[in-house]
Amino acid sequence: MKIGTIGRGAIVDRFIKAISMTDHVELVAVYSRKLDDAKAYAAQHQVDAYYDSIDAMLADETVDTVYVASPNSLHYEQSLQALHAKKNVICEKPFTSTLAETEHLIAVAKANNVFLFEAITTIHLPNYEVVRNQLPNLGNMKMATLNFSQYSSRYDKYKDQIVTNAFDPNFSGGALMDINIYNIHFVMGLFGKPESYTYYPNIGFNGIDTSGTLIMRYDTFTVNCIGCKDCSSDYFTLLQGDNGSVKVSGGSTGVCPIVEKVPLKGDQIDVANAQDNPNCIGVNQHFHMAYEVDNFQKIIEANDFEACYKLLDHTRDVMDVVYHARLAAGITFPVDKD
Numbered sequence: 001m002k003i004g005t006i007g008r009g010a011i012v013d014r015f016i017k018a019i020s021m022t023d024h025v026e027l028v029a030v031y032s033r034k035l036d037d038a039k040a041y042a043a044q045h046q047v048d049a050y051y052d053s054i055d056a057m058l059a060d061e062t063v064d065t066v067y068v069a070s071p072n073s074l075h076y077e078q079s080l081q082a083l084h085a086k087k088n089v090i091c092e093k094p095f096t097s098t099l100a101e102t103e104h105l106i107a108v109a110k111a112n113n114v115f116l117f118e119a120i121t122t123i124h125l126p127n128y129e130v131v132r133n134q135l136p137n138l139g140n141m142k143m144a145t146l147n148f149s150q151y152s153s154r155y156d157k158y159k160d161q162i163v164t165n166a167f168d169p170n171f172s173g174g175a176l177m178d179i180n181i182y183n184i185h186f187v188m189g190l191f192g193k194p195e196s197y198t199y200y201p202n203i204g205f206n207g208i209d210t211s212g213t214l215i216m217r218y219d220t221f222t223v224n225c226i227g228c229k230d231c232s233s234d235y236f237t238l239l240q241g242d243n244g245s246v247k248v249s250g251g252s253t254g255v256c257p258i259v260e261k262v263p264l265k266g267d268q269i270d271v272a273n274a275q276d277n278p279n280c281i282g283v284n285q286h287f288h289m290a291y292e293v294d295n296f297q298k299i300i301e302a303n304d305f306e307a308c309y310k311l312l313d314h315t316r317d318v319m320d321v322v323y324h325a326r327l328a329a330g331i332t333f334p335v336d337k338d
Contacts, residue, residue, distance in 0.1 A: 076097065091105075
């Protein structure tokens, strides 16, 4: 892959780090709205090509894949531009603002015979597979709780009624879209679409959700997905069955650094010493974002559209739940049409 990036900042920096750890993947161009910013960012990452026009970057024949990491509300428009230019696209989470946007991007990607991926680290992590493989040992699932609560650096401004992208409906922000989506990907990657779901948000002064809980109901168990940008908690995931439980701790569901087997009875796990505990069943992972980049590269190299479309089916299902849960909770964006 020869990648051109759209966007700057911490998330793009981390993605570029992941590129550097992946064979046969190279950063060849960057885009920013201001040419001086694009030039400085290119110099920072030792890249020769820089643009302040997306069309100009898409015309660069060196670029075969575009990474879209702009504000949420721009994901659809910029990904669509790249797909029409017959570039492969890796679009950051949340994939789009609406279900219709997701479905349109998938249709255009298929029509143009190019690859389209959602950059969501969770489902590509080795420790996520450890959790999946442990599920049969839990017996009948009874309950699951996932908590990704991270006090936003921008929430102090929000309390003073200064709105930044993360809390702006015009930019498709909010806790469900920005942070709880990691939990939703985690759950649905294991169990598929729930039978029913309801989002219970804490709504701020401008109608955005600053935190909230998504309750997902499956045939025999209930899942509680908590995502907060206005308060903090230890990040954890607990899957509970009648034969035992599995706990993911030490990081969010997008990182999954520690996986522990929790006995039905007996001593609880000492998280601080989890890697030395015989109940720790996870593996030592390297930088979490490198796994998704490596998987995307392998799929493209193998021309494996079936694998790509399977991932897109998952993305489509997640966006279906997120979109309808958001609307039912009364959280609307300007791009909503129905």
